[in-house]
Amino acid sequence: MIAEIIAAGSEMLTPFRQDTNSLYLTERLNEMGVSVAFKTIVGDNLDHLTGAARIALGRADIVIFSGGLGPTEDDRTREAASAALGVGMTRSAEILAAMYKRFALRHMAVPLNNERQADVIDGAEVLENVNGSAPGQYIDTVVGGHRKIVILLPGPPKELKPLFDAQCRSRLAATLPERHIAKRMLRMALVPESQVDARTAPIYNLYSDVETTILAGAAEIQLHFQCAKPTMKEAQARVDELATAVEQEMGEAIYSFNGESLEEVVLLMLGLRHMTLAAAESCTGGLLAQRLTAVPGCSRYFLGGAVVYADSLKTSFADVPEEMLRTEGPVSEAVARALAVGIRRRTGASVGVGITGIAGPGGGAAGPDANKPIGLVYVGISFGDAAEETVVTELQINGDREKIRWWASQHTLELVRRSLMERG
């Protein structure tokens, strides 16, 4: 069975807005064994929409429309679908009554246009929309000798998603063979995609019944596994078997075995060790702290720290000696070390992190930093006062300011994770 998704709405043909509903619908359809072969985006134009609907009925078994069910003159999905199917529409007294009731409760008159939302394609089941005023419609019919399922859904994602889940999944599942889907996601930071693919392809290629997708993102690689079987037990077993084989190959490079973010993993590892973290950030300017504090419940393991963008703050908040800033320059191994040690002592955290670097687009300031390259970043991690308990890593990150800052924060989290593992 193949599906086509038609997103209706002129705003999605501008440079400003994109259809995102189709990502959600694709995930759900794939889970049921249906692949999406076409996506069409079309404006609020009856001829264009009707044409697109006819084409979709000619090449797909399931056609899902999103959008164009509102009350305005622009909303033409109902008309287009009924024209393409060659059937009429009937205004539903039931929907009209509910509409009048809803407006009356708010002491408002029903605008005349709104009555169009009560038009139901002949043969359609009405899908109640508890999050909005436009009901969906579900048509299971035969066109040119072929069974076709046509679904009309409202455009706002907050209406479309619950409506699809509550009312379309079970209807579709009843017409499709039973399948159960197991999924796993493994994540790795700072490993090149080509290396991950070269090392894991010989493994995942042995599992032709598991769909493997490698996604390379911002300083990380995700391996998605998905398997469909008649029972969940079978599906889960295959996915877990493959994940285990890949884990054995990639070893400690894998930070996440079930999709958790790197921030979550670092916080979890700190929690298991009854440890706390604090950070003194210069070039990342709060990005590391912001990522850690985005995780609910982080406060027990992340104390906070300082954004020591100005040099005076490196001294006043993390006790970096002024003399060191002058002689070594703020972007230096010595300063990263002093920041890590200083913030750890000041906050009483078990682990102190210091980040200093040149994010660009301008280079280092005058003095010792003048000739240091953009993208040079030092990350210090301190576990204690003894010299060997503080380690500084030098990085050279290529890219623009945003990329340098993001990769610096990602490197730091990964370095903290690996340090915690090494210390056991």
Added chain:
Amino acid sequence: MIAEIIAAGSEMLTPFRQDTNSLYLTERLNEMGVSVAFKTIVGDNLDHLTGAARIALGRADIVIFSGGLGPTEDDRTREAASAALGVGMTRSAEILAAMYKRFALRHMAVPLNNERQADVIDGAEVLENVNGSAPGQYIDTVVGGHRKIVILLPGPPKELKPLFDAQCRSRLAATLPERHIAKRMLRMALVPESQVDARTAPIYNLYSDVETTILAGAAEIQLHFQCAKPTMKEAQARVDELATAVEQEMGEAIYSFNGESLEEVVLLMLGLRHMTLAAAESCTGGLLAQRLTAVPGCSRYFLGGAVVYADSLKTSFADVPEEMLRTEGPVSEAVARALAVGIRRRTGASVGVGITGIAGPGGGAAGPDANKPIGLVYVGISFGDAAEETVVTELQINGDREKIRWWASQHTLELVRRSLMERG
């Protein structure tokens, strides 16, 4: 003239990847007076692609393909376009020679499949791709008595964008009436979209030759104006006239007159006043600092500050009395005030900001915060030691943790901007 964009690639029919090239192409086409009426996303399947190409040739004047020009068996855009046009392909000796040369320089053999990248649709101009191996193709032809322009572009955005700009814009412009586009963007924070629309629609509706788009984003509204005229002077005059009228209506609610971000505007205003800013952040956890430090050159006006997530850090980095944390609770008017004053004094900044709140999903801690609601945020802004120079604003933000944190940072920036304006 209407255009259709066909994005070829099975990965864009998964839940993981989205076509984004079309946003760029749409912007460029709109500038030339061409509207995009359809976007089609289709997998790497020759029948599906050929069908989509035929449909596009039937309903659009300009058909632009992105993707499917690579060397693998999956890359079928060339074949699909030639089949839909009903013309053949010829392997170009010139492209082949360049390919062999490029591989030879890297001491690599040319994989047999790669030769397919030298196939040129009969009648096409080859568009050199300096950023990748797949050249583009440009076909200006007649199909069924109608002039059709068909463009094949490589999928990677880093190849597609420069190739389109360097080689397609001038070719398209030569076939289209001359137009010059002027644009302006006004931005407002924390004003409801309905209010902006109600107040500005009577104004922009008078300018039927200027295209106005209102975009509501995360705690901000953008008003985009665009006007096309035979000369740039005329276009700019109309856009500026409308922008001025809207500025008069919306007044100080507008923070940006030419698209600058709120962070940039705040930093600019601080710079004009020779002032500096520092922040003590609790619930936003570094988000405010991160946004400010994302702006290049921020260091002269933003000193940094502290992420005082743990209560002990509120005391050690911003001198909030322990007694106050116990009696008032960390999420209180008094603590926001103390944070703002404390961080200003500690850093020597002209302006100190303190943010404390409950971002959820859990509620306030035990003690005085126990019954305070999720989304309660206090923002303190301090300009001096006199009591009236520090003002605290209480906010109640609805939403999840991410939204509460973002809106809190946005509110804070807007409050700083308005305070600076009031002080002149």
